[in-house]
Amino acid sequence: MKLSILCGVGSLLAVWGAHAQNIDSSGNSSLNGSFFVRQISLTVDHTTGLTNAAYCVYGTIVFDGNGNYTFNGQLASAGSAGVSPYSVSGVYSVQSNGIAALQSLLDNSANIFGAVAQGVFSGSSTQSAVYADEMVAIPAGTSSSLTALKGAYNFGTIEFLQSDLTARDSYFTINADGNGNIAAFTLNGAAANQNNANVTQTVSATTYSLTGNGTGTWNLPAGDLIANSKVFYISSDGNFVIAGGFDTFDLQIGIRASAMPANNATFSGVYFVTGLETNAAGLDAFAGSINATGAGESLWHLRVNSLVNGSYSNTHDLPYSVTNGSISQPTAHYSFALSGQAFVVVGTGPEYQLSLGLHAPQYSGAGVYLNPLGIVNAANLAPITNPVSPGEFVSLFGTGLASGTAQAQSLPISTLLGGVQVLVNGTFMPVQYVSSTQINALVPFELDVRNSSFATFQVIDNGIASNSVSVFSAATSPGVFSINQTGTGPAAVLHADYTPVSSASPAKAGETVQLFLAGLGTVTPNAGDGAAGSGNPLNLVNARTSVQIGGQSTKASVAFSGLAPGFAGLYQVNFVIPSGLTSGNNSLTISTPQGITSQTMIAISN
Numbered sequence: 001m002k003l004s005i006l007c008g009v010g011s012l013l014a015v016w017g018a019h020a021q022n023i024d025s026s027g028n029s030s031l032n033g034s035f036f037v038r039q040i041s042l043t044v045d046h047t048t049g050l051t052n053a054a055y056c057v058y059g060t061i062v063f064d065g066n067g068n069y070t071f072n073g074q075l076a077s078a079g080s081a082g083v084s085p086y087s088v089s090g091v092y093s094v095q096s097n098g099i100a101a102l103q104s105l106l107d108n109s110a111n112i113f114g115a116v117a118q119g120v121f122s123g124s125s126t127q128s129a130v131y132a133d134e135m136v137a138i139p140a141g142t143s144s145s146l147t148a149l150k151g152a153y154n155f156g157t158i159e160f161l162q163s164d165l166t167a168r169d170s171y172f173t174i175n176a177d178g179n180g181n182i183a184a185f186t187l188n189g190a191a192a193n194q195n196n197a198n199v200t201q202t203v204s205a206t207t208y209s210l211t212g213n214g215t216g217t218w219n220l221p222a223g224d225l226i227a228n229s230k231v232f233y234i235s236s237d238g239n240f241v242i243a244g245g246f247d248t249f250d251l252q253i254g255i256r257a258s259a260m261p262a263n264n265a266t267f268s269g270v271y272f273v274t275g276l277e278t279n280a281a282g283l284d285a286f287a288g289s290i291n292a293t294g295a296g297e298s299l300w301h302l303r304v305n306s307l308v309n310g311s312y313s314n315t316h317d318l319p320y321s322v323t324n325g326s327i328s329q330p331t332a333h334y335s336f337a338l339s340g341q342a343f344v345v346v347g348t349g350p351e352y353q354l355s356l357g358l359h360a361p362q363y364s365g366a367g368v369y370l371n372p373l374g375i376v377n378a379a380n381l382a383p384i385t386n387p388v389s390p391g392e393f394v395s396l397f398g399t400g401l402a403s404g405t406a407q408a409q410s411l412p413i414s415t416l417l418g419g420v421q422v423l424v425n426g427t428f429m430p431v432q433y434v435s436s437t438q439i440n441a442l443v444p445f446e447l448d449v450r451n452s453s454f455a456t457f458q459v460i461d462n463g464i465a466s467n468s469v470s471v472f473s474a475a476t477s478p479g480v481f482s483i484n485q486t487g488t489g490p491a492a493v494l495h496a497d498y499t500p501v502s503s504a505s506p507a508k509a510g511e512t513v514q515l516f517l518a519g520l521g522t523v524t525p526n527a528g529d530g531a532a533g534s535g536n537p538l539n540l541v542n543a544r545t546s547v548q549i550g551g552q553s554t555k556a557s558v559a560f561s562g563l564a565p566g567f568a569g570l571y572q573v574n575f576v577i578p579s580g581l582t583s584g585n586n587s588l589t590i591s592t593p594q595g596i597t598s599q600t601m602i603a604i605s606n
């Protein structure tokens with residue numbers, strides 16, 4: 001329906017940026033009981049941009065199901081010999097859609113953001129100015145039998161070497177016989193201390209032992225990609241393994257291999273993803289979500305924490321082709337497991353990365369039901385972790401949302417349509433379109449993003465209220481409308497004569513074109529919620545907006561950024577096509593201080 005639009009608790013609360021009564025903790029029970037956990041964290045010298053410290057925490061974390069945890073285990077830090085016993089307690093919160101946050105094991109003043117899916121918590125410090133890290137917690141195993149580790153597992157690894165904290169990573173598959181033996185296998189990866197070369201390592205048959213319920217030791221020879229003894233943990237269902245050295249800064253994630261290799265159709269639905277990476281641009285960590293079509297296209301949202309450049313949201317599309325259970329790209333390798341319910345991503349030199357993707361649950365409910373994963377930017381359809389912003393058109397998906405279909409016929413858009421109302425943080429939203437499965441509505445400009453870092457939505461159909469769903473919020477969250485209404489492909493761009501820019505009618509250097517978006521935030525002068533943008537005076541966007549074409553180096557001159565005159569909730573950016581671009585479809589990147597989106601293209605002719 002986008003076409004119609006074109007027409008202590010204190011620490012965690014401070015990071016959520018909201019009052020206690022507003023936090024959605026309805027999913028807290030999904031973290032309950034004993035979990036095995038490993039967290040690696042690094043810091044950066046902000047003068048040089050180089051990694052200058054590393055830490056590793058591993059052991060057992062016990063969640064009480066009510067937002068509190070205790071941890072007992074080990075702590076290793078760079079420059080210190082061996083490991084030390086380490087204990088800490090903290091708080092956590094899990095929303096109804098699985099989005100979660102908890103205080104870092106390493107430093108309670110930092111917080112790990114991520115999600116719970118497939119029974120596993122994974123996350124990263126996406127807001128910290130100090131740490132870049134990755135944390136994985138799996139339900140603790142209960143068996144000390146060697147058979148707890150049996151069968152094939154797909155692994156991804158990352159390690160920061162103690163000598164100079166340079167990185168290496170790898171991917172491989174092991175086969176454990178359930179009797180303490182692992183067959184010979186080959187690793188593929190890269191190592192910074194090998195001139196960033198992509199290398200292989202062959203490991204002859206190795207052994208493992210179990211020293212406790214779900215806890216064991218894996219003995220490895222010396223090598224360029226992985227070496228020495230590793231402590232490993234097995235989840236209670238046997239599907240996940242996390243491992244690493246006793247006093248090293250590494251993380252290995254293993255997932256039970258699929259009986260049949262994954263294919264394009266297997267990579268389908270919403271996944272939560274977290275990761276840690278380092279490259280020439282510096283060190284960063286991220287957490288976010290993916291919506292994969294199962295047909296070779298995926299939409300990504302990542303909250304990226306760069307210790308050099310700060311934190312920002314990034315939405316982009318990623319075409320894919322799954323072959324024999326994996327995706328091989330120039331800078332990364334994906335290994336799918338659990339029949340496509342989980343995957344690991346490892347970078348290729350000089351891009352070092354370890355990411356974990358976990359398929360989110362499929363939600364359903366009776367009556368007026370708002371899908372906990374179904375709130376998206378109406379323009380680019382970026383998945384659930386993408387924040388919403390003041391003035392943004394959002395699409396809400398679910399079942400039983402309305403008793404009929406209706407569309408607003410006049411401006412300003414009313415907050416009541418077909419008996420349906422939508423609330424965000426208790427304020428009624430202008431409603432542009434309703435049906436039983438989808439609603440398009442406008443976030444009020446008054447949405448408070450200074451004192452609240454998330455927005456809670458609820459639908460009311462003829463007096464009957466739906467469940468509440470919370471998502472992140474930000475001052476801006478740019479999304480570009482696309483001609484095919486999928487959020488990808490050719491962008492909605494017009495020539496000065498209001499004809500569409502297309503491959504048949506491309507834009508030319510020096511020409512000023514008009515681009516249409518959602519999510520650019522507040523404007524001056526203020527516009528009424530649901531009211532048409534003014535032509536005189538124009539409603540100018542308060543946030544700086546930039547346009548880049550064909551990559552990060554070619555910037556366009558922005559002539560206007562504001563509400564499209566005569567339309568409600570539709571933003572317009574006029575920019576001048578720069579010279580020197582390649583003819584054909586060029587990538588289009590829109591940036592604001594809070595986010596970057598690069599899902600669409602623009603046709604260019606020289």
